[in-house]
Amino acid sequence: MKLSIDPSSADPLFDQIARGLKRALTTGALGPGDRLPTARDLADSLQVNLHTVLRAYAILRDEGLLEVRRGRGTVVVARAKMLGDARLHRAVANVVSEARRVGLEENELLRLVSDGFRERTEI
Amino acid sequence: MKLSIDPSSADPLFDQIARGLKRALTTGALGPGDRLPTARDLADSLQVNLHTVLRAYAILRDEGLLEVRRGRGTVVVARAKMLGDARLHRAVANVVSEARRVGLEENELLRLVSDGFRERTEI
DNA sequence: ACCTATTTGTCCGTATGTATG
C-alpha cells in the first residue's frame, strides 16, 4: 500500500493521509476487511507523528469507512456496511448530529424517531 | 458563563466541555453572536490544556454551532444559521425513510440510532 | 484468574505556522 505525502504542501498532513487512504479504497488497493498498518507503523514509515496518523484514521472512521479499535487495530469496514447501508448509515449519523446540535438527549431523539416511524412521514 | 468539568470522570474532558457549552447554548446562557473566551483563557480557567478546549470548540464548529476563526476568536453562529427544528425534522424524516427502504423494523432503527448516539462522543 | 504485549484514546507541553485586526 503505497502512500506518499508532501510535508511542504499547504494542506495538512493528516488530511493528505486521509485522502490517500480514501483513494486506496476507491481504487481497490484497499478492500473490505483489509487490515491497515498500526498507526505507529504507518507514522514511522511516513516519518510523521503517531497523532497525525491517528487523526487521519479517525476522520475515515467518522465517515464510516474504517473500524478503529483499541488493542485490535484498524480494518476497512465490511462491504455490506459500505454499500448497502451507506445511505442509512449517513442518515443515522446525520440525525444524531442534528440532535446533538440542538442539545437533545438520547431518549428525546429516540422518541422523535419512534414517532416519525409510526407516522409514516415522508421527506 | 460557568462551566464545570470533572477530571476524574470517565468521559473525556473535551467532551465534557463541548457538552457544557452546548448546554449553555440551549438554555440561553449563550446566545447567537456571543463571543466565547479565547481557547487559552478558557483552558486556564478550567485548568486544562489549550488543545483540550480547542478540540471542544472544533466539535461545536463541525456541528455548525460556533464560528471559530484564527486571529479573531470564537462566536456563537447567527440565529439564522441555527434554524434547528427544520433541519432536525428533515433528518428524522430522512432516517425513517432510509430505514423503510432497507426494510428495518422500528426497534432495529431505534437500536441503530441509539448506538449512533452513544458511539460518537470523540472526534 | 492473571499477566503481558499490543494498539488506540486522551491529555499535556512545546514549537511553529497562518489568518485577522
Added chain:
DNA sequence: CCATACATACGGACAAATAGG
C-alpha cells in the same frame, strides 16, 4: 509591523480495550 488567536505537528506519558499465553 505587531499583537492576537486558532491550526497543525511533534514528543511524551499514561489510560483503557483487546488478544493471547
